[in-house]
Amino acid sequence: MAFHEVRFPTGISFGSRGGPQRKTFVSVSGSGYEHRNSQWADSKRTYNAGYGIKDIDDLNEVISFFEERRGRLHGFRWKDRSDWKSCKPAVTPNFDDQTIGAGDGSTTTFQLIKVYGSTNSYTRDIKKPVANSVVVGIDGVQQLSGWSVDTTTGVITFTTAPGSGLGVTAGYQFDVPVRFDTDYLEVDYSGFESGAIPDIPLVEIRI
Numbered sequence: 001m002a003f004h005e006v007r008f009p010t011g012i013s014f015g016s017r018g019g020p021q022r023k024t025f026v027s028v029s030g031s032g033y034e035h036r037n038s039q040w041a042d043s044k045r046t047y048n049a050g051y052g053i054k055d056i057d058d059l060n061e062v063i064s065f066f067e068e069r070r071g072r073l074h075g076f077r078w079k080d081r082s083d084w085k086s087c088k089p090a091v092t093p094n095f096d097d098q099t100i101g102a103g104d105g106s107t108t109t110f111q112l113i114k115v116y117g118s119t120n121s122y123t124r125d126i127k128k129p130v131a132n133s134v135v136v137g138i139d140g141v142q143q144l145s146g147w148s149v150d151t152t153t154g155v156i157t158f159t160t161a162p163g164s165g166l167g168v169t170a171g172y173q174f175d176v177p178v179r180f181d182t183d184y185l186e187v188d189y190s191g192f193e194s195g196a197i198p199d200i201p202l203v204e205i206r207i
Helices: 056-068
Strands: 003-007 017-021 024-028 034-038 044-048 075-078 098-102 109-111 113-116 122-125 135-138 141-143 147-150 155-158 167-171 176-180 201-204
Touching: 044 176, 098 109, 098 113
Parallel strands: 003 075
Antiparallel strands: 017 044, 024 034, 044 201, 075 176, 098 167, 109 155, 113 122, 135 141, 135 167, 147 155, 176 201
16 A cells, blocks of 8 residues: 555535544443543544535546545545644644744754644644645744755754754645545446435545
């Protein structure tokens, strides 16, 4: 298996459904009290791309994409229209959107992250930033050079390590690494033109 650095057709993903999923084990005692345990440290997103298909041409495009990925075998990029930036979806990413670390005078690499919430925050590693969308800052000043980003891993590398105690920040657009969650695309062609929706499940993958 491999990961293909290609994005699922965005015009179709725009009309899809899905979002983050958690796995929580809940047991209820005889007295009615609950005991809850989170079995996943990180959320995992699932989507159904079938809702984004508007006509037979869209379906043909998805079938071609599915065949190139060999069904569930290879991963690919997915644009989640509700969560695809370091900031709110309607705002342009800025270099100080997310604090991704602090300099110590020797560390030159920093992983892109996104923090959700404040009082009980969740930190998500961003592994698939969009090319030419990343902006970086050190100590409140945008850095126009002296760094690079690996868009396949989300790692920022500085030519010179940021000084001790200096905040390292970043803004970006990003994709979600996913795969098809089926090896069979079942389409009812007899009812497609009248609105039948094929089931095209996708699931986020760990990379």
